[in-house]
Structure formats: structure tokens, C-alpha cells
Amino acid sequence: MRTVLVLFAHPAFHRSRANRAMADAVRDLDGVTFHDLYETYPDGFIDVAHEQGLVLQHDALVLQHPFYWYSTPALLKEWQDLVLEHGWAYGEGGVALRGKDWMHALTAGGSEDSYRAEGANKLAVEALLAPLRATADLCGMRWHAPYAVFASRLKSDSELHTAAAAYRARILALQRHAQD
Numbered sequence: 645m646r647t648v649l650v651l652f653a654h655p656a657f658h659r660s661r662a663n664r665a666m667a668d669a670v671r672d673l674d675g676v677t678f679h680d681l682y683e684t685y686p687d688g689f690i691d692v693a694h695e696q697g698l699v700l701q702h703d704a705l706v707l708q709h710p711f712y713w714y715s716t717p718a719l720l721k722e723w724q725d726l727v728l729e730h731g732w733a734y735g736e737g738g739v740a741l742r743g744k745d746w747m748h749a750l751t752a753g754g755s756e757d758s759y760r761a762e763g764a765n766k767l768a769v770e771a772l773l774a775p776l777r778a779t780a781d782l783c784g785m786r787w788h789a790p791y792a793v794f795a796s797r798l799k800s801d802s803e804l805h806t807a808a809a810a811y812r813a814r815i816l817a818l819q820r821h822a823q824d
């Protein structure tokens with residue numbers, strides 16, 4: 645069974661409904677470490693050695709976050725900027741992440757229809773994640789299709805519960821190493 649590090653980033657988790665439901669659905673799974681970046685680093689100063697150590701202990705990275713301006717919240721970008729060092733994650737001698745998995749689990753305020761060519765956002769979520777995919781590729785990681793919850797703010801508690809259960813199933817599949 646592959647181990648999973650959930651890198652969770654939500655700057656206002658106390659107000660979250662969608663990510664809270666999703667977090668509750670996966671944090672107790674065997675082989676899953678749920679790592680709340682904003683809770684761990686309230687001042688924004690990331691402990692790079694600690695983060696690299698955590699990454700090395702796991703086979704898969706799941707970046708769980710609300711979609712902010714078609715990308716991740718700022719602390720998760722900071723995490724990429726600092727933790728994915730040259731000579732460690734990529735470049736000469738940078739093989740630490742090779743063969744690991746990378747998957748996004750995100751919540752979007754926009755509807756699924758809005759993420760189509762004819763919709764308000766024009767591009768699909770996976771297309772918008774291109775820089776992150778390129779990052780995973782450069783680090784020799786295996787990209788998995790994102791798990792996205794759309795219209796996140798309009799969903800009822802029961803709809804969020806269903807979406808969270810599907811997220812849990814995606815993590816279990818990733819642990820079994822099922823391909824998308």
C-alpha cells in the first residue's frame with residue numbers, strides 16, 4: 645500500500661465547509677498523513693528540512709486546497725518555491741521525488757460548466773493546473789487527474805458528504821496505485 649502525504653492549504657479553514665468535509669473523510673485513513681500547512685506555519689515560515697523529510701517518508705503527494713485564482717493558496721506556492729530545491733527535487737542529483745505520485749484535490753466555487761471552452765472560465769481545471777503538472781514532470785513524478793469539487797459554495801451538507809466520500813475513494817485508489 646502506498647503512503648500518502650496530504651499537503652493541505654486553506655487560509656481560513658474555520659470558515660470552510662467543502663475542504664472540511666473532505667479533510668474529515670481522509671484524515672483517519674491508514675497510511676495517510678494529513679498535514680495542515682497554515683496550521684503548522686501560521687507565520688508563513690516553512691521548515692524546509694522538515695518538509696523534505698515528510699515528503700521522503702511518503703509515496704504520494706496529494707495537494708488539497710480551495711482553487712484560488714485558478715491555482716493554489718499562497719502558502720502552497722511558497723511550499724513549492726522552498727521545498728522543491730534544485731539538486732533535491734530536480735536538476736543534477738535531484739532525484740528525491742522520482743516515481744512518487746502527485747494529485748490535486750481541490751474545491752472550486754465555479755460550476756463544472758464554467759470550466760469548459762464555452763464557459764466563463766474558458767479552460768478546464770486540469771488545463772489551468774499546467775504549471776503544477778510541469779513541476780511534477782520536472783521532478784519525475786507521476787501526475788494523476790485532479791479530484792475537483794465544483795460549485796463548492798452552493799452544495800448542501802449531504803452533497804458535500806457525497807463528494808468527500810468520492811475523494812476518500814480516490815485516495816484509496818491512489819494507495820492501491822490504480823491508474824486514472
Ligand SMILES: Cc1cc2nc3c(=O)[nH]c(=O)nc-3n(C[C@H](O)[C@H](O)[C@H](O)COP(=O)(O)O)c2cc1C
Binds near residue numbers: 660663712715
Ligand atoms: C482569494 C480567492 C480566490 C478564489 N479563486 C477562485 C477561482 O479561481 N476559481 C473558482 O472556481 N473559485 C475560486 N474561489 C472560490 C473558492 O474556491 C471557494 O470559496 C472554495 O472552494 C470553498 O471551499 P471551502 O468551503 O473549503 O472554503 C476563490 C476564493 C477566494 C477567497
